[in-house]
Amino acid sequence: MMTSLNSRGETSNFDILIVGGGLVGCASAWHLARLGLKVLVAERGHLNSGASGQNAGSLHFQIERRFLEQGEKAAADGARIVTLNRLAIEEWRGIEHMLGRPLDVAMHGGLMVAETEEQMALLAFKVARENELGLSTQVLDSAQLRERAPSLSPHLAGAAWLADEGHANPRILVDAFAEGAVEQGAQIRTGTALTGLSMARDGTYRAVLSGPDGELRVNTPRVLLASGHWTARLAGLLGLNVPLYAAPLMMSVTDRTEPVLPYLVQHVGARLSMKQTEDGNLLIGGGWPSRLVRRADGTPDLDRPATVEMKNLRANLAVAARVLPGLAQRSLLRTWTGTTCISADQLPIVGEIPAAPGLFVAAGGSLFTLGPVLARLLARTIAEGSPPEELSMFLPRRFAHLDAFAVLP
Amino acid sequence: MKRIEQGVTRPAQIAVEIDGARVMVHPGETVAVAVLASASQRFRDDRSGAARGMFCNMGTCSECTVWAAVGTSPWRRLRGCLVPVEPSLRISTRDPESRP
Ligand SMILES: Cc1cc2nc3c(=O)[nH]c(=O)nc-3n(C[C@H](O)[C@H](O)[C@H](O)COP(=O)(O)OP(=O)(O)OC[C@H]3O[C@@H](n4cnc5c(N)ncnc54)[C@H](O)[C@@H]3O)c2cc1C
Ligand code: FES
Numbered sequence: 001m002m003t004s005l006n007s008r009g010e011t012s013n014f015d016i017l018i019v020g021g022g023l024v025g026c027a028s029a030w031h032l033a034r035l036g037l038k039v040l041v042a043e044r045g046h047l048n049s050g051a052s053g054q055n056a057g058s059l060h061f062q063i064e065r066r067f068l069e070q071g072e073k074a075a076a077d078g079a080r081i082v083t084l085n086r087l088a089i090e091e092w093r094g095i096e097h098m099l100g101r102p103l104d105v106a107m108h109g110g111l112m113v114a115e116t117e118e119q120m121a122l123l124a125f126k127v128a129r130e131n132e133l134g135l136s137t138q139v140l141d142s143a144q145l146r147e148r149a150p151s152l153s154p155h156l157a158g159a160a161w162l163a164d165e166g167h168a169n170p171r172i173l174v175d176a177f178a179e180g181a182v183e184q185g186a187q188i189r190t191g192t193a194l195t196g197l198s199m200a201r202d203g204t205y206r207a208v209l210s211g212p213d214g215e216l217r218v219n220t221p222r223v224l225l226a227s228g229h230w231t232a233r234l235a236g237l238l239g240l241n242v243p244l245y246a247a248p249l250m251m252s253v254t255d256r257t258e259p260v261l262p263y264l265v266q267h268v269g270a271r272l273s274m275k276q277t278e279d280g281n282l283l284i285g286g287g288w289p290s291r292l293v294r295r296a297d298g299t300p301d302l303d304r305p306a307t308v309e310m311k312n313l314r315a316n317l318a319v320a321a322r323v324l325p326g327l328a329q330r331s332l333l334r335t336w337t338g339t340t341c342i343s344a345d346q347l348p349i350v351g352e353i354p355a356a357p358g359l360f361v362a363a364g365g366s367l368f369t370l371g372p373v374l375a376r377l378l379a380r381t382i383a384e385g386s387p388p389e390e391l392s393m394f395l396p397r398r399f400a401h402l403d404a405f406a407v408l409p
Numbered sequence: 410m411k412r413i414e415q416g417v418t419r420p421a422q423i424a425v426e427i428d429g430a431r432v433m434v435h436p437g438e439t440v441a442v443a444v445l446a447s448a449s450q451r452f453r454d455d456r457s458g459a460a461r462g463m464f465c466n467m468g469t470c471s472e473c474t475v476w477a478a479v480g481t482s483p484w485r486r487l488r489g490c491l492v493p494v495e496p497s498l499r500i501s502t503r504d505p506e507s508r509p
Contacts, residue, residue, distance in 0.1 A: 255474070255486065279456060331486035333471045 009217055014040040014187075016222040016382065017207050019194045019234060022052035023170075023371040024362045025226035026177035026188075031379030033184035040218065041178075041186060042209050044193035048174040050228045054338025055368045056251055056285040057170045058264055058273050059092055059105075061085040062112050062137055062162050063126050064366065065268055066287065067346060074346070075126070080393055081347060082133040084370060087390060089164045091373040099176040103168055104278055110165025110264035111140075111149060113323055114157045119269040123160045126268070137162045151260040153325050165264045167275045167283075170368060192216075197223065197237040199409035203357060222382065224360040229302060229341035231363045238356060241402040243344035244364050248306035250290040250313065250337045254330035256280035261324065270319045282330060284320045288312040290337035306337040340367075344399065350374050351387050351395040355403035361396060410445060425498040434494045441466065441473045441489035443500060451502055452489070466490045476501040 005011055016032060018025045021043025029039045043049075062085075067078025096103050114120045123139055130137045140148060141158045148161065178188055189211055196208030200219070207218040225231045225242075232244040261276040272286035290306035313335055321327040343349050343364030350362040362378050374394075381387040387395060419435040426432070427447045434443045441463050444452060451460045452473055463473035473489040480497040484505050 331474070333474065 005216075009215065010219055011216065012219040014038045014218060014220050016040070016224060017042065017194075017205070017218050017220045018224045018226055019207075020044075020050070020225070020227035020230075021047040021174070021178065021188060021190060022050045022226065022228055023048075023174050023177070024052075024228075024367055024375055025224070026174050026181060027372050027375030028224055028226060028362070028379055028382075029181035029186045029188070030177045030184070031376055032382060033181050033186040035379060035383040037383065039181065039186040040220075041181070041188040042192045042194055042207075042211075043188065043190045046190050047178050047188070048171070051338050051340040052174050052228075052368065052371070053170055054251065054336060055170050055340070056273050056275075056283060057167045057368060058266075058275065058285075058366075059088075059107065059164075059166045059168060059369050060110060060264060060266060060273070060366065061089055061135065061165055061369070062110065062160060062266070063130060065112075065266065065271070066342075068122060068126060068268065070346075075129075077345065077347070079129045079133060081365075082130055082135050084373065084390065084394070086133075086135060088370050088373045091376065092168070092369075093164075095168075095372060099180055101176055103173055103176060105166070105168040106262075106278070107164055107166035108262045109161060109163045110266065111145070111152075111159040111161055112266045112268050113145070113152065113159040114268050115155070115322075116157055116269065120157050123158070123268050127160050135162070149261070149263060149265075151324060151326055152265070153323055156323065160268070167264055167277075168368075169277075194227075194234060194237075197234065199238060199356065201409055203409065205358065222358045222360065224362070224378075224382070226362055228363060229339050231341070231361055233302070235353070235359075235361065238359070238408065239406050240353060240356060240359075241399070241406075242349060242353070242361055242363075242396065243399055243402060244341040244349065245343075246292065246300065246302055246339050247287075247342050248290040248292050248337060248339045249285065250288055250306075250308055250316070250335055251283065251285040252313065252317065252335040253333050254282040254284070254327070255333055257282070257326075257330060260326060265323060267319060267323065271316065272319045272323060274320055274324060281333070282324075282327065284316060284327075286316060286319070288316040290339075292339070302339065306339055308335050308337060348374060348394050349396050349399070350378055351381055351391055351397075353396050353403070354400045355406045356408055410450070412446075423494070423496050425494055425500060427500045428502055436494065438494055439490055440475060440477060440487070440492045440494060440498070440500060443494050443498075444473070444475065444489055444502065449502075453502060463490055476503075476505050478505075 015037040018041045192211030195210045209216045229246045235242045265274040292300040293304040348365045422433040432447045464470040476484045
């Protein structure tokens with residue numbers, strides 16, 4: 001499909017402009033194109049160059065540790081995400097069929113391990129809550145854990161087990177969505193950044209895209225900011241406040257070894273995620289921060305890659321080796337950084353911004369695991385004009401008070 | 410691939426061992442150079458069994474990773490492009506522990 005420009009270099013050919021060619025942008029493009037919308041995706045770098053290509057690829061559906069470490073109120077709030085996690089399990093079970101190609105999806109189960117009796121109590125609390133919400137996690141004592149995962153340390157106190165957890169390959173998923181979207185008629189422009197955004201008197205949007213062929217002006221009734229941690233900054237172009245905060249992280253990979261770990265491993269009391277890829281490499285992460293580069297004025301420079309924080313890398317590898325003693329024999333091949341974002345209440349922010357009808361966002365949290373299902377629900381919201389019930393607790397309207405003083409258009 | 414010889418002086422060669430074979434290298438050259446100077450020029454194999462070579466020569470890609478030991482010291486994995494050769498160096502392009 002060609003973009004037809006009028007004499008002023010403008011196009012009004014698209015039902016929606018999607019800003020960002022990560023998982024959220026490309027999966028949304030795929031769904032929206034299938035629903036018959038004319039979609040333009042603008043990606044500043046290349047596809048998958050943000051968090052979607054840098055992440056750990058964990059498919060974790062148990063309540064995350066980050067919810068549990070902030071006390072009972074946060075844990076109760078965090079539990080609400082379980083209903084979404086259940087939908088995500090279905091989504092991942094069908095995703096290779098849906099996209100018609102292998103995506104290294106392995107859902108052989110996941111363990112959230114504990115080292116102390118106190119941590120076992122936290123697991124018991126978590127598992128009880130999960131089961132109330134229909135997620136069949138199960139507590140394993142140390143003997144049961146040994147039987148299930150003999151490569152893990154005999155000193156572990158036990159674990160919470162969920163048969164649906166696992167991992168997938170973040171390097172190939174976005175391409176699959178992007179290629180499918182283009183087949184359905186979506187247009188994708190890489191090397192093309194959104195540099196200006198305003199609302200016209202009639203409530204439609206005027207976007208300026210800067211790319212290899214110069215500037216393109218797009219007039220469109222809808223914009224989806226699928227721009228990861230940059231979403232807050234881009235919403236700022238309209239004077240809007242989306243409470244998303246950058247979370248710079250790091251990941252490490254070891255050399256290959258024979259199969260020792262068929263499961264996703266997390267830790268309830270320490271930051272850890274660990275898995276073995278199909279090629280045999282062990283991937284280690286779990287939310288240890290890297291360091292954002294700062295500009296001369298002290299503000300973080302979100303356009304430059306964060307740097308590895310050696311102290312945190314050592315701590316990350318130490319937890320990993322405590323849980324999987326065989327790791328001591330492996331060599332670290334590489335550590336890299338990536339930046340994602342969390343929202344003010346740790347839950348994803350997905351849907352239409354009340355102060356700016358036609359403007360949609362989707363960011364915050366573990367959007368590798370949740371990205372595919374959220375993109376599906378968001379596409380329905382956009383195509384049908386109202387959100388499905390499943391999205392109700394993730395809608396941006398819970399932060400509408402932050403835009404009480406916005407002036408639009 | 411060969412060393413530039415004209416107009417260059419190098420220290421006298423020393424012998425290192427690569428996968429059991431003797432290879433002559435100059436002090437100051439890296440382990441990666443030693444592998445390139447060997448007959449096979451092979452660093453590792455990909456999962457189909459095809460040879461992979463070094464790529465960046467600056468410690469970034471890990472494609473030059475080999476096992477190395479000095480004399481009877483334990484084997485260590487290292488990036489060949491970052492480590493200079495030394496006398497009694499032994500290099501293995503495959504896991505020495507899993508070799509018959
Ligand atoms: C190290 C790490 C490990 C993680 N591990 C996991 C995990 O195991 N499981 C899990 O579920 N989640 C994990 N996450 C989180 C997950 O990766 C992200 O939530 C998810 O990838 C977000 O996808 P996205 O499409 O919203 O953002 P991104 O992939 O960041 O995409 C945003 C895109 O927008 C583009 N963009 C920005 N500004 C502009 C502009 N002005 N114009 C045009 N384009 C623009 C960027 O170039 C980028 O490609 C991890 C994240 C990191 C960093
Ligand atoms: S050749 Fe790239 S790390 Fe040595």
